[in-house]
Amino acid sequence: MxxxxxxxxxxxxxNRMLAGRNALPVFVLDEAVLEHAAPPRVAFMLDALESLREAYRERGGNLLIERGDPSAVVPTLAAEFGVDTVVWNHDYSGLARERDEAVRAALDERGINxxxxxxxxxxxxGSITTTDGxxxxxxxxxxxxWLDRDKPDPVSAPESVSDPDDPGGIPALSDLGFEAPEGSVPDAGPDAAENRLETFCDGPxxxxxxxxxYPSRGGTSRLSVDLKFGTVGIRRVYAATENAKAEAGSKEERGSVEEFQSQLAWREFYTQVLYYHPNVVTKNYKTxxxxxxxxxDEEGFDAWTEGKTGYPIVDAGMRxxxxxxWMHNRVRMLVAAFLTKDLLVDWREGYDWFRKHLVDHDTGNDTGGWQWAASTGTDAQPYFRIFNPMTQGERYDPDAEYIREYVPELREVDPKTIHAWHDLDDEARPDVGYPAPIVDHAIRREVAIETFERARGEE
Structure with a gap:
């Protein structure tokens, strides 16, 4: 066992750690990890644990739940149950790697494989590198x-699962010191993940x-939270996309599947960046x-968080x-660009807000995305290419469907008026309780470029 x-x-x-094993499955509620957590993610995690426990019960076993420091809990459990080997899957953030090294050292000290x-x-x-390594x-x-390399098939389930006498209870959110999430949280667990995957691969x-x-079209997979918590295997996702490509009826459809596969590659690219540069969580990648x-800019930051900047597509995303x-990916780029370029607020403040509110917060993806928008990251948006939030809204939400769904003040306003909001004076702007723009984008664009040029030593 x-x-x-x-x-x-x-x-x-x-799940590679389980494949073919006689498993005693364990989850440890780690206080050090919970310190960096937030209500949406913890709520989803607890629901996923309930689903995972039920899956083990269906196989005649159970999931053991413990709370504490894994470097103390895991070796103690291993000795108590007399297991042959302790196994787990890698995580890649700096905090996770420090935790895992502490567990390895504790197991080595007790002579546990x-x-x-x-x-x-x-x-x-480390498996995909330059010719210099x-x-x-x-x-x-x-x-x-990444796209050219052969992909492994999904792996098998465990051969058997142990049923400990006292598996422990799954705590409520409040037991862990968290309040209920401000927003809704998607259904959690492998069944929900599989439903999302199948729905996406059946058409979108x-x-x-x-x-x-286009945020109003529902064209994304919504699998980010499942990949974050591993409620679906990445090999299973890739295999499903390959099946969808094989069933595609045209070159365009196959190209769309390949575009989604490239997004899976982006995810792993940012994982690699985090692995080799763990300080990107707090430091600029690009110097x-x-x-x-x-x-x-406390007032500007507050307006941004509340969705009251007077730029409709930005506010729709924040709301x-x-x-x-959760937020649509294109809109994540726009709100990040607005904060870091129009308001010139440090990307770390935006990253921290996302960390506290996103159910799918992933350290690698989010630091990569924020540093991309801020022109401080690897392969980042050039500092002089600054999104215009009004033209972006008009291009990707032309009928203002997305905007009007999340900004109710604008639901009765004509789309042309919504997309011209920044150009209207106070008399022409409808009095619907929605604010005028808090900054002039054209002016702030020039200020941002000048600021980055000074940082580059060009002034």
Whole structure:
């Protein structure tokens, strides 16, 4: 019997640490991890644990729940149950790697065997490098190699599952010191994940390239939370996309499937960046000759968080985040660009807000996305290419369907008026309780460029 320590792999099938084993499955509620958590993610995690426990019960076993420091809990459980080996799947953030090293050291001290597997990614960090053996800092080359390489098939389920006498209870959110999430949280667990995957691959994936940037079309997979918590295996996801590509009826449909597959590659690219540069959580990846003169703008930041900037597409996104603990990817780019360029607020403040409110917060993806928008990251948006939030709204939400769904003040306002909101004076702007723009984008664009040029030593 092997002790199988779950973390971000809350499923029984297509889980490399479980494949073919006689498993004693364990989940440890780690206080150090919970310190960095937030209500939406903890709520989803607890629901996923309920689903995982039920899956083990269906196999005649149970999930053991413990709370405490894994470096103390895991070796103690291993000794208590007399297991042959302790196994777990790798995680890649700096905090996770420090935790895992502490567990390895504690197991070594007690002479307990242990094994680890790369499960959350298809191609592990360090397996795709430059000809010199260095990790890529540009996605294009990494992505091409990622797409060209053979992909492993989903792995088998465990042979058997132990049923401990006292498996422990799954706590309520309040027991862990968290209040209820402000927004809704999606259904959790492998069944819910499989439903999302099948729904996406049955249709939207074939229009993904065309629809993915339009938030009102529902063209994205919504699988980010499942990949974050491992309620679906990445090999299972890739296999489903390959089936969808094989069933595609045209070159365009196949191209759309491949575009989605490239997004899976982006996810692993950012995982690799985090693995080799764990300080990207707090430090700029790209260095400038001088410091970027970020502003302290409490009023602007508050308006941004509340969805009251007077830029409709930005506000729709920020309100969607509050309502659903999730935001459409194109809009994530726009709200991040607005905060870091129009308001010149440090990307770390935006990252921290997302960390507290996103149910699918993933350290690698989110630091990558924020540093991309802030022009401080690897393969980032050039500092002089600054999204215009009004033209972006008009292009990707032309009928203002998305905007009017999340900004109720504008539901009776004509789309042309919504997209011209920044150009209207106070008399022409309808009095519907929605604010005028808090900044002039054209002016702030020039200020941002000048600020970054000073940081580059060009002034």
């Amino acid at each position: 092997d002790l199988c320590w779950h973390r971000r792999d809350l499923r029984v099938t297509d 242990h094994e680890q597997y790369h499960d959350a990614v298809i191609h592990e960090p 260095d990790p890529y800092s540009v996605f294009t080359y990494f992505g091409k190699k 994936i074939r229009r993904y390239e065309e629809d993915r940037d 400038y000759d001088g410091e970027i003169e970020w502003r302290t 969607q985040l509050r309502e659903e603990s």
